[in-house]
Amino acid sequence: MIQLRNLTKAYVLNGRRKTVADNINAVFPTGVSVALLGRNGAGKSSLLRMISGEMLPTSGDILSDGTISWPVGFAGSFNRELTGEQNCRFVARIYGVDTDEMVAFVRDFAELGDHFNLPTRTYSSGMKARLAFGVSMAVPFDTYLVDEVSAVGDAAFKVKSNQVFNARMKDAGAIVVSHSMRMLRQICQAGAVLENGRLHYYEDLEEAIERHLSNMEQPAG
Structure with missing residues (x-):
């Protein structure tokens, strides 16, 4: 289990404050692969980096009762x-x-x-x-963090990479960032949508994808 408790992360860019995590409270269950969805610049990679420990939040806590990978392929x-x-x-x-x-x-x-x-x-x-x-x-690891990673090399190497990753997923969970809905549907069971610093968790992946696509039809907040 990974728990985000009052998690906040804000940057100052060109004199303006941008909040990518606004007092988030959420739980990623053990052994579940979760698609992390959001528009470009929403803060998905920043959230993964905070969960991995690579980046510190502005405030709040990240708690876990298992082991968490660095972003796969980093x-x-x-x-x-x-x-x-x-x-x-x-x-x-x-x-x-x-x-x-x-x-x-x-x-x-x-x-x-x-x-x-x-x-x-x-x-x-x-x-x-x-x-x-x-x-x-x-x-x-108990949970793998995956940020837009795709296997490099020829077709045979990509097949081998997918086989190894899928084998790991039999005994672990993941938080996955990808623009490929096909990849997310293959790997994930649940979804979480990051929009305007707020994170909404969905046990049903298709419901999360529907919410994300609806957000994409609207102007960024």
Whole structure:
């Protein structure tokens, strides 16, 4: 379970205050995959970053009785001077995962070949994304945070990525941000709509999608 309690986040942009989370109170149940919907700029990514712990709220609390991933596929925390393998071992030690098992899994999954033993500063953006997705899938979290991630590479690699992710979802939940309604319908059972700093949770995904599409027909508040 992830509970948002009086969660508020505000920015000052060009001299104007923008609130993306306005005293939100909500609960994301354990083991449920939830589509996080909202128009561009509504604050969906900011909300995920706060839930992951990467960003602090202006006020309020985020409580959880399980483990929460970083945003799946996020490569920004890799040490550029360490190799792909060394970064894997570092993450494994932080999260208490067997280092050799993680290295073996990511080596096989990411298909980086000899580059796996080179510094990540030499990687292309696609190579870093494949490494990051592999590392994300190698840690068994209770809830995965997914922000517009799509597997990179050829069709066969995308199929493999989807298979691994779907396998993780059998034993975990997720909060998923995507513009693809098809993807959300494949992954999620419930939905939450973020609009004007307010979050409305729906146990029925189709009801959440209907609310989101209705919001999109209206001018932004």
